[in-house]
Amino acid sequence: MVVVCVVVSANDQLPQFPIPFPFPLPFQPSPGIPGLPDVAKCWSSVMDIPGCIIEIYTSILTGQFGHIGPSCCKAFLEAEANCLPKLPFNPLFPLKEQCSRIANTAPPTIK
Numbered sequence: 001m002v003v004v005c006v007v008v009s010a011n012d013q014l015p016q017f018p019i020p021f022p023f024p025l026p027f028q029p030s031p032g033i034p035g036l037p038d039v040a041k042c043w044s045s046v047m048d049i050p051g052c053i054i055e056i057y058t059s060i061l062t063g064q065f066g067h068i069g070p071s072c073c074k075a076f077l078e079a080e081a082n083c084l085p086k087l088p089f090n091p092l093f094p095l096k097e098q099c100s101r102i103a104n105t106a107p108p109t110i111k
Contacts, residue, residue: 042083045075052076056095065098073099 046052052072059065068076077099 043079045078046072049075059095059098063094065094068095068099068102070102073102077103 046056049072052069052075055068055072056076059068076095080096080099
């Protein structure tokens with residue numbers, strides 16, 4: 001929950017969602033935390049994928065990490081590599097594990 005709270009506190013660029021939730025979504029706008037000004041920039045790849053934040057949030061709430069799409073997983077892994085090492089611990093380990101499996105089995109992209 002620390003990661004979610006830190007990311008929630010750091011992002012002030014996310015549009016509001018039409019679906020009300022009983023508590024704030026990860027990455028939702030709120031005042032920043034002193035000393036962590038670059039967290040919103042770290043998570044920008046996740047915020048750029050439509051629906052990705054909801055997929056991650058739902059996975060965290062339900063504990064079911066198998067419903068995240070490949071593009072969202074790729075963005076999460078990029079953000080995780082850049083952002084989570086800056087935090088004292090990583091409570092999103094199951095999400096990282098699932099996304100690593102998806103990334104390893106996804107077909108290569110053609111350029």
